[in-house]
Amino acid sequence: MKELRYLNKYLKKYWLKLFLGIIITIIARIFSLVMPSYVNKSIKAVEDFVGNSLSSEEAKSVLLEYILIIIGAALLSALFTFLMRQTIINVSRYIEYDLKNEVFDHYQLLSLNFYKRNRIGDLMNRISEDVGQVRMYAGPAIMYGIQTLTLFACLIPLMFIKAPTLAFYTLTPLPILSILIYQISKVIHKRSTKVQEFLSTLSTFTQESFSGVAVIKAYGLEGKINSELEDLAIEGKDTSMALAKVNAWFFPLMILLIGISNIFVIYIGGRQYINGQIESIGLIAEFILYVNMLTWPVAVVGWLTSIVQRAEASQKRINEFLKQVPSIKNEVVKNTPIKGKxxxxxxxxxxxxxxxxxxxxxxxxxxxxxxxxxxxxxxxxxxxxxxxxxxxxxxxxxxxxxxxxxxxxxxxxxxxxxxxxxxxxxxxxxxxxxxxxxxxxxxxxxxxxxxxxxxxxxxxxxxxxxxxxxxxxxxxxxxxxxxxxxxxxxxxxxxxxxxxxxxxxxxxxxxxxxxxxxxxxxxxxxxxxxxxxxxxxxxxxxxxxxxxxxxxxxxxxxxxxxxxxxxxxxxxxxxxxxxxxxx
Missing domain, CATH: 3.40.50.300 (P-loop containing nucleotide triphosphate hydrolases)
Incomplete structure (x- = not known):
């Protein structure tokens, strides 16, 4: 991520909004953790009623209280999730705005030799498509990354506190998934770079074709241009499909490993309940909810990896131009009136x-x-x-x-x-x-x-x-x-x-x-x-x-x-x- 370090100055610029967004994200995740434990308590209340520990009226009263707590926590979690998007996602738009302006201002400072060496389509693609990919890193990637880290930091210790053995078996597939994601991300980075480079080539070709449409028509070259575009389209399809095939591994792996976790919860938890090692079957339901809560974060890890790799490739292309030093420099700050000699x-x-x-x-x-x-x-x-x-x-x-x-x-x-x-x-x-x-x-x-x-x-x-x-x-x-x-x-x-x-x-x-x-x-x-x-x-x-x-x-x-x-x-x-x- 060394190329993405260039964005640190923008992250510092909007640090207050980002910090507020991170706090809101943590609060939203904490409220989302309320539901599983109260589902466990609700099932425990039903078991107590069946076991005559609670009367009908007491059971109804307890269940109503728990349901209201679950609904209240869900509403608060939704509210803070909305506020989270209004802070972190907005920051990404500000960064996109600043970065586009910086790139455009730098384009204007560069000499004519730069424009002779580079094609217009490529310049346009870097300020539009590449900056768009970088924005995904500065917004959604940070937001969902904080969400995932918060959930892991809160949920995993909670699971070990409540049932260490069950938590161990439940979380066993996750390290395997992390290793696989790390290996796949290397391939994603290489193929993402190729996709971004191809988009520049395609933009250049279409821009030149549209600008020179009069010459194309005058020389009757429509068929030749269509053929060249078809070759480019096939190349683009192959490049994008190569990336898509790698990305396609994430969700099947996630579903497989989450499914294995659910099986462990039901099998190990069931045995512990039968053996009297856990008090209530509600704990099994609570752990199933925990596993399903981990489903999206685990999936996000793969998605975030793809976003970061694409952003890294795009920022590298942007940095190549930002590092270009203008050959014509304004070395005098004060105005110098011109007379005309x-x-x-x-x-x-x-x-x-x-x-x-x-x-x-x-x-x-x-x-x-x-x-x-x-x-x-x-x-x-x-x-x-x-x-x-x-x-x-x-x-x-x-x-x-x-x-x-x-x-x-x-x-x-x-x-x-x-x-x-x-x-x-x-x-x-x-x-x-x-x-x-x-x-x-x-x-x-x-x-x-x-x-x-x-x-x-x-x-x-x-x-x-x-x-x-x-x-x-x-x-x-x-x-x-x-x-x-x-x-x-x-x-x-x-x-x-x-x-x-x-x-x-x-x-x-x-x-x-x-x-x-x-x-x-x-x-x-x-x-x-x-x-x-x-x-x-x-x-x-x-x-x-x-x-x-x-x-x-x-x-x-x-x-x-x-x-x-x-x-x-x-x-x-x-x-x-x-x-x-x-x-």
Missing amino acids: IEFKNVSFTYEDTNIEALKNVSFTIEAGQSVAFLGKTGSGKSTILDLVARLYDVTKGEIKIDDIPLQKLNLDSLRSSIGAVPQDAFLFSDTIANNIRFGNEEASQDQIELVAKKAVVHDNIIGFTKGYDTVLGERGITLSGGQKQRVSIARALMKDPIVYLFDDCLSAVDTETEEEILTNLQQESNSKTTLIVSHRVSSAKNADKIIVLEDGKILQEGTHAQLNNSEGYYKELYQDQLSDKD
């Missing part, structure tokens, strides 16, 4: 996952309020520059400064809150269009939303929808066209009104006329803002204060549109080619 000094960067050197000794300076466009072929390092400015990655060599301060010495939250980024692959949430735009400013009014939508030239498209701005988008904005998604994403950045704009080829899916209208609006909007524009089109770059042409991670050309167009090179050729295409 950006400087690259001999910056080189290599992607960890592919070992591709995206930038090679790149240096340039962007003054606050200046607009700079980056052009170049695919893979030249344009988007990498924007990612480094937002500190999604740290440089491999060299240094980036903002307002003459090294990037690592800026508060990360201050940096990113001052940036409005529009990625090439615009990501929209499964929410209304209005809320997707409002993502840039949660306090924005409807008038403000419509204003930025007009600047992004998407307002007319939105009001053309049946529900207008209240139109709910599909996952990843699938309801909209590529150009519409890009323009909504631009509106979201404008709504944020940041110090620095990062536009990553965000007009690639927009026609030329709309592009010119948007660029005119963006130029007015970002007039006093530092703006970095990545594009393949000269039309998006020609009005920038500075243009930087990249090739193979190095700066090939640098200057204004007029300067670069008057000198031979990549920019002039690209401009002439695109100008002739437009004509």
Whole structure:
């Protein structure tokens, strides 16, 4: 259970409720022990009546008193059992809530490299299925474990006090059951881990299939995907059945050994009664009730073993991610206001996952309020520059400064809150269009939303929808066209009104006329803002204060549109080619 030690901090956090729950559990079990002894006394009263030791009226009075005591004890036991669940089970829900938040918060701190190495389905399964398994340990397992221990601690000594020989024979099968459970639990742990790992694989497969359903349909791959899912389903069935077969041993063993205990009670107790070693046959009935009271705890031992083993396997998978150290750390606590000057000094960067050197000794300076466009072929390092400015990655060599301060010495939250980024692959949430735009400013009014939508030239498209701005988008904005998604994403950045704009080829899916209208609006909007524009089109770059042409991670050309167009090179050729295409 070493992996489950991670939960100790949560158990300490809610120790008072847990302690109260444990006390209530003990009280509930003590009240449940009242019934067997009073059943014994009731039978003894009947025997006394038959033996003329008690009159009819006295026997009736005694039986009524005992029955009322039994009913009262049962009601009190039920009440405290209810209170027990309201304390311990509630604590497990609090722990589940805290653990999910911790995992999710840690996910958000981890760098992009982490998400490149791990699949979304696996991440989702660990925060849902695995945390759910852990909750079963933090609630039901603790509750029933305390119940079982309390019952054993109270009942077994009581049985030996009342009839040592009968108690010895009655409890003989229990150690055998414990040894068998211990051996079976080893197998359960291994198979539980395999089940949890398979669930991650299945979640990943289904998530990718649903996300890529358009490609699957376009290529007619439904049959292939169904076949792969069928293979996964068979593998999942075999894995789960292997675990179920082991779990299936618990209840038959429990029934067998409890049955043997009952036989011992009847046979040994009967002989002792005949021999006069016990006074009343009611003691045999009392012991049978004790054995049946032990039935559920003995069964629970197996069930708890399974729960703990599953929780151990799940917590181990959760801990694997929680132990991941974020490569991008916020090392500055106080806020650091951003003005907008950006400087690259001999910056080189290599992607960890592919070992591709995206930038090679790149240096340039962007003054606050200046607009700079980056052009170049695919893979030249344009988007990498924007990612480094937002500190999604740290440089491999060299240094980036903002307002003459090294990037690592800026508060990360201050940096990113001052940036409005529009990625090439615009990501929209499964929410209304209005809320997707409002993502840039949660306090924005409807008038403000419509204003930025007009600047992004998407307002007319939105009001053309049946529900207008209240139109709910599909996952990843699938309801909209590529150009519409890009323009909504631009509106979201404008709504944020940041110090620095990062536009990553965000007009690639927009026609030329709309592009010119948007660029005119963006130029007015970002007039006093530092703006970095990545594009393949000269039309998006020609009005920038500075243009930087990249090739193979190095700066090939640098200057204004007029300067670069008057000198031979990549920019002039690209401009002439695109100008002739437009004509």
